[in-house]
Amino acid sequence: MEVKRRKAFVVDEQVWKVLVNSTQPVGAYQIANMLPKVSATQVYRVLERLVSSGKARRIAAGNAFVVASSKTDAIVICRKCGEFELLECPEAIEGLERHCDGRSFQAKQIFLEMIGTCRDCRG
Numbered sequence: 001m002e003v004k005r006r007k008a009f010v011v012d013e014q015v016w017k018v019l020v021n022s023t024q025p026v027g028a029y030q031i032a033n034m035l036p037k038v039s040a041t042q043v044y045r046v047l048e049r050l051v052s053s054g055k056a057r058r059i060a061a062g063n064a065f066v067v068a069s070s071k072t073d074a075i076v077i078c079r080k081c082g083e084f085e086l087l088e089c090p091e092a093i094e095g096l097e098r099h100c101d102g103r104s105f106q107a108k109q110i111f112l113e114m115i116g117t118c119r120d121c122r123g
């Protein structure tokens with residue numbers, strides 16, 4: 001039992017390291033490919049835990065994951081180089097919440113994802 005638990009912890013750590021060091025969103029299979037002894041299913045389980053604890057986000061574009069925090073409101077992703085940046089933009093979120101209130105829609109979570117071209121790629 002103890003050994004099993006430690007193994008799970010090691011996998012968690014490995015997946016987390018990949019995510020933290022990645023400048024681009026990464027998919028579960030990509031992560032599994034980087035970790036020789038870890039299966040994609042294991043990676044998925046870890047990612048699900050990270051997402052539910054707010055430490056990572058699943059992005060809609062490309063079914064990939066990025067590291068995040070509770071302060072992360074938005075992510076911008078460059079469609080040319082694939083690099084991403086996490087943004088805090090509470091005023092935008094507040095605006096959307098007001099919009100939802102106006103329609104009597106109770107938003108549980110708002111997360112913005114923007115696809116575009118970064119400064120480097122725009123040249």
Ligand SMILES: [Zn+2]
Pocket residue numbers: 078079080081082083117118119120121122
């Ligand atoms: Zn770029």
